[in-house]
Amino acid sequence: MQYPNGKLFTEEEATLLQEIILHRRDTRGNRFLGMPLEERHVDQLLTAALHAPSVGFSQPWEFVLIRDKNTRQQVKESFSEESAAAGNAFTEDRQQEYSRLKLEGILEAPLNIAVFYRSSDKPVLGQASMKETGLYSVVCAIQNMWLMARALNIGMGWVSILDPVKVGHILNAPSGNQLVAYLCLGYTDGFYTQPELEILQWEKRRQRSAMLWYERYP
Amino acid sequence: MQYPNGKLFTEEEATLLQEIILHRRDTRGNRFLGMPLEERHVDQLLTAALHAPSVGFSQPWEFVLIRDKNTRQQVKESFSEESAAAGNAFTEDRQQEYSRLKLEGILEAPLNIAVFYRSSDKPVLGQASMKETGLYSVVCAIQNMWLMARALNIGMGWVSILDPVKVGHILNAPSGNQLVAYLCLGYTDGFYTQPELEILQWEKRRQRSAMLWYERYP
Numbered sequence: 001m002q003y004p005n006g007k008l009f010t011e012e013e014a015t016l017l018q019e020i021i022l023h024r025r026d027t028r029g030n031r032f033l034g035m036p037l038e039e040r041h042v043d044q045l046l047t048a049a050l051h052a053p054s055v056g057f058s059q060p061w062e063f064v065l066i067r068d069k070n071t072r073q074q075v076k077e078s079f080s081e082e083s084a085a086a087g088n089a090f091t092e093d094r095q096q097e098y099s100r101l102k103l104e105g106i107l108e109a110p111l112n113i114a115v116f117y118r119s120s121d122k123p124v125l126g127q128a129s130m131k132e133t134g135l136y137s138v139v140c141a142i143q144n145m146w147l148m149a150r151a152l153n154i155g156m157g158w159v160s161i162l163d164p165v166k167v168g169h170i171l172n173a174p175s176g177n178q179l180v181a182y183l184c185l186g187y188t189d190g191f192y193t194q195p196e197l198e199i200l201q202w203e204k205r206r207q208r209s210a211m212l213w214y215e216r217y218p
Numbered sequence: 219m220q221y222p223n224g225k226l227f228t229e230e231e232a233t234l235l236q237e238i239i240l241h242r243r244d245t246r247g248n249r250f251l252g253m254p255l256e257e258r259h260v261d262q263l264l265t266a267a268l269h270a271p272s273v274g275f276s277q278p279w280e281f282v283l284i285r286d287k288n289t290r291q292q293v294k295e296s297f298s299e300e301s302a303a304a305g306n307a308f309t310e311d312r313q314q315e316y317s318r319l320k321l322e323g324i325l326e327a328p329l330n331i332a333v334f335y336r337s338s339d340k341p342v343l344g345q346a347s348m349k350e351t352g353l354y355s356v357v358c359a360i361q362n363m364w365l366m367a368r369a370l371n372i373g374m375g376w377v378s379i380l381d382p383v384k385v386g387h388i389l390n391a392p393s394g395n396q397l398v399a400y401l402c403l404g405y406t407d408g409f410y411t412q413p414e415l416e417i418l419q420w421e422k423r424r425q426r427s428a429m430l431w432y433e434r435y436p
Contacts, residue, residue: 005407005408005409006241006243006408006409006410006411007237007241007409008371009237009238009368009369009370009371013234013238013369014262014366014369014370016231016234016235017234017235017238017266017365017366017369018262018265018266018366019225019227020227020231020235021266021269021270021362021365021366022269023224023225024269024271025224026271044232044236046426046430047236048235048236048239050426050429051239051240051242052239052361053242053244053361053364053376055378056415056420056421057413057415057416057420057421057423058421059421059423059424059429061429062429062430062431063429063430063431064431064432064433064434064435065430065431065432065433066433066434067433068433071433071434082346082347085346085347086341086343086344086346086347089341089346090341098343101343103343103344123304123307123308125304125316125319125321125415125420126304126321126378126379127378128300128303128304128307128379129300129303129304129378129379129380129381129382130378130380130382132353132398133378135350135353135354136353136354136357136360136398136399139354139357139358139361140357140360140361140364142354142358143270143271143357143358143361143362144239144361144365146271146358147235147239147362147365148232148235148236148239150227151227151231151232151235152227152232153226153227158271160273160344160345160347160348160351161344161346161347162347162348163347164347164348170434171431171434171435172434172435172436173435174435180350180354181354189223190223190224191223191224191225192224193224195275197274197275197343198275202274202275202343203274203275203276203277205275205277206277208264208268211268211277211279211280211281212264212280212281212283213280213281213282213283214282214283215282215283215284215285215286215289216282216284216289216388216389216390217282217389217390217391217392218390
């Protein structure tokens with residue numbers, strides 16, 4: 001087996017990765033610029049996604065790149081239905097706030113990417129005890145893409161207020177495929193300094209000590 | 219709302235992120251060195267995780283840092299049970315190959331981190347139509363940590379051959395918490411140039427054209 005020690009990164013390079021992580025944001029429709037993404041940028045986004053880790057090297061991801069307006073309009077309709085239903089779950093004062101939020105950029109972003117999980121038809125190494133690791137592999141690909149988008153100064157938003165079955169039908173997805181994410185991508189006029197829901201005081205950042213345990217739960 | 223345009227990254231910086239992504243590997247027990255991780259490195263790993271995106275800014279993640287050998291021994295026992303059962307699913311020639319693979323580093327890595335999902339007790343913005351997005355947020359945190367580990371030249375392995383309920387009991391996790399990942403972390407003697415399962419010809423890298431669709435599935 002070939003075994004070089006592999007590339008060593010410097011402290012400065014690790015710090016740069018931290019910068020990219022800290023400056024990544026969820027971009028919504030009010031921040032996208034109209035022009036299409038350059039092909040070389042789309043290519044870099046996909047390269048990042050396709051080099052994510054996957055359980056048993058199964059690479060169980062599929063990407064549908066959508067630019068067609070009619071398709072995006074149909075997806076937007078599913079968003080509108082789901083969003084109206086979801087709003088009702090909040091308390092009354094939150095419902096008003098919720099209705100004012102811009103939560104997607106399906107029509108404003110020049111590129112939408114639907115990301116599906118496709119399960120293997122044979123046993124996958126490492127997936128027997130935790131079936132969800134197939135889905136988790138797809139999420140790793142999405143997070144790679146998100147960080148690469150930020151490094152390329154491209155905005156990306158993850159729309160989860162959708163009926164995944166309806167979106168599958170719109171895209172003619174095979175019945176076994178499962179929608180993991182619907183992404184909106186495009187150049188943007190900028191990135192907020194903090195998560196938008198933090199700025200709007202919808203949620204607070206949790207204290208680190210509330211999320212860390214040592215050796216075991218008390 | 220404060221709104222500066224945000225930091226702009228250069229092409230060279232995006233290329234560096236691509237390098238980190240391409241050089242990330244799953245590290246197993248045969249590659250870990252014994253010495254403990256420096257606290258500042260553990261801190262950088264957690265900072266990366268805690269700045270991942272999360273649905274509705276819910277930050278639904280909890281991390282248990284484990285160094286105790288007795289605890290790790292108990293987790294290792296769950297691995298051994300699950301691995302023996304999983305091996306039987308493969309064809310006969312693969313079973314032999316499978317039994318020779320080193321698939322975890324629970325005892326060799328100086329630090330184990332169990333990552334749990336803890337669901338919110340109130341409605342989460344964006345989670346009503348796709349409940350799994352809570353789990354997906356936790357996976358984004360793990361992938362951030364994995365890339366940061368690589369940039370710090372720290373090996374990380376994700377062990378999924380475990381009974382998540384047993385591991386929860388070992389760690390005294392609240393019954394509502396769900397184990398998403400069990401990670402092994404430590405300094406390493408190097409990183410393979412390709413995924414180990416690719417080098418060993420267990421799986422091939424899939425062709426890009428088999429994973430990409432335009433506008434919709436045919």
